[in-house]
Amino acid sequence: MTDYNFAYLDEQTKRMIRRAILKGLAIPGYQVPFASREMPMPYGWGTGGVQVSAAVLTPDDTFKVIDQGADDTTNAVSIRRFFQKTAGVKVTEATEEASVIQTRHRIPEQDLRDDQILVYQVPIPEPLRFLEPSEVETRKMHALEEYGLMHVKLYEDISQHGAIATAYAYPVKVEGRYVMDPSPIPKFDNPKLEMAGIQLFGAGREQRIYAIPPYTQVVSLDFDDYPFEASKADHACDLCGAEDSYLDELIVDDEGGRMFMCSDTDYCAGRRKQGHVGAQGVPYAEDAA
Amino acid sequence: MYVAVKGGERAIDNAHAWLAEERRGDSSVEELSVAQIREQLKLAVNRVMAEGSLYDPDLAALAIKQSRGDLIEAIFLIRAYRTTLPRFGGSNPIDTEDMVCDRRVSATFKDAPGGQVLGPTFDYTHRLLDFKLAADGELGKCPKAESSDAATPHIMSFLDREDLIQSEPTGPETPDDLTRTPLELPASRALRLQSLTRGDEGFILGMAYSTQRGYARNHAFVAELRIGTVAVEMDIPELGFAIDIGELTVTECETVNQFQGSKTQPPQFTRGYGLVFGMTERKAISMALVDRALRWKELGEDNVGAPAQDEEFVLYHSDNIQATGFLEHIKLPHYVDFQSELELIRKLRREAQSTLQEAAE
Numbered sequence: 001m002t003d004y005n006f007a008y009l010d011e012q013t014k015r016m017i018r019r020a021i022l023k024g025l026a027i028p029g030y031q032v033p034f035a036s037r038e039m040p041m042p043y044g045w046g047t048g049g050v051q052v053s054a055a056v057l058t059p060d061d062t063f064k065v066i067d068q069g070a071d072d073t074t075n076a077v078s079i080r081r082f083f084q085k086t087a088g089v090k091v092t093e094a095t096e097e098a099s100v101i102q103t104r105h106r107i108p109e110q111d112l113r114d115d116q117i118l119v120y121q122v123p124i125p126e127p128l129r130f131l132e133p134s135e136v137e138t139r140k141m142h143a144l145e146e147y148g149l150m151h152v153k154l155y156e157d158i159s160q161h162g163a164i165a166t167a168y169a170y171p172v173k174v175e176g177r178y179v180m181d182p183s184p185i186p187k188f189d190n191p192k193l194e195m196a197g198i199q200l201f202g203a204g205r206e207q208r209i210y211a212i213p214p215y216t217q218v219v220s221l222d223f224d225d226y227p228f229e230a231s232k233a234d235h236a237c238d239l240c241g242a243e244d245s246y247l248d249e250l251i252v253d254d255e256g257g258r259m260f261m262c263s264d265t266d267y268c269a270g271r272r273k274q275g276h277v278g279a280q281g282v283p284y285a286e287d288a289a
Numbered sequence: 290m291y292v293a294v295k296g297g298e299r300a301i302d303n304a305h306a307w308l309a310e311e312r313r314g315d316s317s318v319e320e321l322s323v324a325q326i327r328e329q330l331k332l333a334v335n336r337v338m339a340e341g342s343l344y345d346p347d348l349a350a351l352a353i354k355q356s357r358g359d360l361i362e363a364i365f366l367i368r369a370y371r372t373t374l375p376r377f378g379g380s381n382p383i384d385t386e387d388m389v390c391d392r393r394v395s396a397t398f399k400d401a402p403g404g405q406v407l408g409p410t411f412d413y414t415h416r417l418l419d420f421k422l423a424a425d426g427e428l429g430k431c432p433k434a435e436s437s438d439a440a441t442p443h444i445m446s447f448l449d450r451e452d453l454i455q456s457e458p459t460g461p462e463t464p465d466d467l468t469r470t471p472l473e474l475p476a477s478r479a480l481r482l483q484s485l486t487r488g489d490e491g492f493i494l495g496m497a498y499s500t501q502r503g504y505a506r507n508h509a510f511v512a513e514l515r516i517g518t519v520a521v522e523m524d525i526p527e528l529g530f531a532i533d534i535g536e537l538t539v540t541e542c543e544t545v546n547q548f549q550g551s552k553t554q555p556p557q558f559t560r561g562y563g564l565v566f567g568m569t570e571r572k573a574i575s576m577a578l579v580d581r582a583l584r585w586k587e588l589g590e591d592n593v594g595a596p597a598q599d600e601e602f603v604l605y606h607s608d609n610i611q612a613t614g615f616l617e618h619i620k621l622p623h624y625v626d627f628q629s630e631l632e633l634i635r636k637l638r639r640e641a642q643s644t645l646q647e648a649a650e
Contacts, residue, residue: 004373013372033471038368043614045621068625075621077297105625123615134601136474161637167629186629205611207471233632249628263625 007054007087013037017055017209021200024211029174030142031125031208039204046079048202049102049121052209053083056117056200057100062090064098069106069246069263076104095266105168107189109245109267112197114214120183122203125210127171127181147179150221158226170228173219174212182218188232188246193218235260240271241278312357326350335538335567336360340609341367342468342487343374344537344566361489361609368610372468379463381531383519385541385564386443390517392570395444397512397545403441408516409568444513445543448558454545455557455588474601481583481600485576486565488607494571496597496607497578505582505595509544509561516540516568540565542573546581549588559588579603 005011013035020034039047057063063083067076071093079102080091092098095108102119112118124130128138131149141147150171157165170187174180182193183201193199199212212218222228233247239261245268247260259280262268272284313320327334327350337349341364349367356362392408395401407413421427448454464479467487472480485493500506518538522531542563548556561581563573582597592598606612 008373010373010375033473035469035471037372037468038365038610039372040369042365042617043611044616044618045614047614068622072297073622074297074301077301081298104621105623123618135605136601162640163633163637165633165637167633168626184623184626186625188629205615231629231632231636233628246625247628248624249631263628 004086006059007057007083007089008039009037009051009054013051014055017051020209021052021055021211024200024209025198025213027178028212028216029172029178029180029210031203031210033207034209036204036207041078041082043205044123045075046102046104046121047204048206048209049104049119049204050079050082050202051204052119052200052202053100053102054087056119057083057087057089059087059089061099062092062097063087064092064095064101064266065103066101066106066108066264066266067104068248069108069267070265072265093266094270095264105184105186106246106263107185107192107195109242109262109264110270111192112195114196116197118195118197118199120185120199120201122181122183122201122206122208125181125201125203125206125208127169127179142178145177147173150179154221154223158223164222164226164228167231171221173221175217176219179221180210180212180218186232186246187220187228188230190218190220190228191230233260236278237262237268237271238278238280240268240276240281242268242271242276312355321354323347323350323354326353332568333358333360333363335569336490336572337363337367339566339569339572340364340487340489341371343367343371361613365610365613378523380534381522381524383521383537383539385515385519385539386441388441388515388517388519388539388541390441390515391538391568392516393441393513394515395511395513397510398444398447401442401444401447403439441515443543445545445560448512448545453558455549455559457560472604474604475586476600476604478580478584478587481604482562482564482576482580484604484607485563485579486572488576489609489612490569490572490575492607492609492612493575493579496582496603497575499595500578500582500597505585505593505598507546507559507581507590509546509578509581511574511577512543512545512560514540514542514570514574516570538567540567540569540573542570542577544574544577544581549590559584 017034020032023032024030036048037051039050041047041050065071065076065080067073070076083089084091095101095110099115100117100119101108104121107118126138128141128150131153132138154164157163168186169181169184170190172180172182172190172193182190193212194217196214198214201210220228233249235247236243237245237247238259242262245262245264248263250259250261252259272281277283327346330353333353334346334349337352337360338344338346341349348370352363352366355366390406392410393403393406395405445454460477460479464477467480467483518536520533521535521537523534524531544561546559546561548558559581561577563576563580565573565576579597583600583603585592585598596602
């Protein structure tokens with residue numbers, strides 16, 4: 001495809017996005033407005049992540065895309081193909097081999113290194129949005145570090161349900177300053193937000209970019225007597241036997257029978273390659289796809 | 290053993306192939322050409338150009354063909370194409386005073402220089418299905434008038450002469466470009482107008498209608514509605530003067546609204562403004578009404594809390610490409626998030642049930 005620039009966006013636009021990324025890295029957790037472009041995929045389908053990836057990709061990069069932890073979900077396939085076509089970069093499903101990973105809703109199980117970039121697709125970047133619909137108001141609240149409303153919400157959860165009733169997109173505080181939406185990752189992934197890799201968050205429709213630099217303090221909001229708890233299904237993966245990975249629940253028959261398997265397909269395949277076999281798994285064979 | 294479905298790639302390819310076949314429909318029916326769409330579905334083409342923010346009837350027609358007539362999908366195609374285009378520079382502002390009008394009506398004066406020209410309007414057609422059209426497309430004769438060189442001054446200029454209409458403050462030389470800078474609030478009027486002109490016709494219409502029904506009512510008279518072609522001029526630095534680079538068809542609507550005044554200021558009419566690519570008069574009138582409603586602050590009116598007065602509400606929700614994308618994304622997989630909710634609700638129910646049980650014992 002020669003009609004478009006490397007990685008689709010023109011260089012001017014990439015420069016604009018890189019400036020926003022740098023500003024985001026300089027002010028961890030702060031939402032930087034940027035002039036989001038219309039992309040050839042719909043808003044809400046990862047246009048923010050795609051623009052951030054386009055701005056950071058170089059021809060030498062190896063690119064991985066996951067959606068719900070999996071490389072083979074349709075939208076992940078579509079975005080991976082987009083960059084294969086427009087940037088001609090190498091692509092991989094192996095977390096280990098990727099230099100740039102675009103994700104929707106998950107952080108890979110395997111720890112990232114400091115030479116890797118994790119790009120998140122973000123639907124609603126504003127953690128206060130469902131408490132206060134007005135952007136004018138929420139920007140003011142961030143500027144004044146006025147997060148009382150959020151704590152009241154968490155408190156009300158506890159008084160109504162006996163626990164904080166947020167299971168994903170669980171709010172965090174970055175470097176003791178900005179309250180940030182980690183995108184709709186399950187709260188199981190929250191502890192992994194403190195990592196060696198660079199984390200970039202792109203919200204295309206909402207025109208915001210934010211970032212967490214490597215080794216930045218990221219604290220999930222909680223109370224002393226109701227501490228944050230990362231949770232997952234109380235099972236092991238039925239394919240690879242992993243007990244430490246986030247699991248998808250599948251309905252396998254019309255009697256409501258369930259099966260659990262790793263949401264991170266690369267992690268699961270890697271373990272099966274190493275010889276781990278779960279309760280319903282079979283020994284790994286070179287692709288049964 | 291159950292293995293979750295793999296093979297997203299093949300599924301996508303096959304879906305695309307099926308889509309292409311469906312788009313074509315029954316192949317024993319003649320294929321629609323882009324030129325036919327451009328000429329015979331002109332109002333659809335106009336809407337796609339207006340909301341796609343790109344004036345190119347051929348591309349808009351192609352987009353309509355490709356999208357199987359789904360206009361929002363067609364607008365999306367045009368928007369995505371538009372962002373890839375290089376920018377050579379900006380044209381001079383178009384001068385609608387010099388418009389060659391196909392249609393020009395005023396609801397405020399029975400006659401005015403330039404006259405009332407109905408043009409090709411549906412207005413006084415009886416909405417009866419024309420079964421003859423299903424049989425053949427034979428045209429009757431359309432009488433032609435000599436074109437006139439007489440000027441068609443804006444109706445507003447007559448009110449302006451008497452100082453009856455509030456004058457507009459001149460803004461900065463080049464206003465911000467909504468497609469190049471992120472929308473931040475409060476937005477300037479120029480940005481609001483840019484947002485309205487590319488906003489969804491249905492949304493803007495609904496907002497405008499709500500003002501007519503009393504949510505921030507400010508009775509609007511259509512001082513003038515004009516549709517026609519205007520020249521686009523651009524300054525060429527090497528030449529030192531402006532040259533014509535093309536021609537646009539646009540629809541312009543100016544409304545006269547009720548007056549404001551104070552102890553120090555005698556009352557004056559206020560105005561709302563709409564300008565949209567192509568022959569798109571429903572949109573242009575709607576735009577003028579919504580523009581007027583959004584001006585409450587600068588005109589010193591009360592905010593009555595009506596949706597059409599809330600610029601954040603209107604501007605953030607008028608774009609159908611943003612709206613449709615976000616709306617439709619909920620069909621993408623969310624099983625990771627749903628899984629975390631499942632665990633949470635099971636846990637909460639377990640705890641609640643044990644508490645209830647304890648209470649019962």
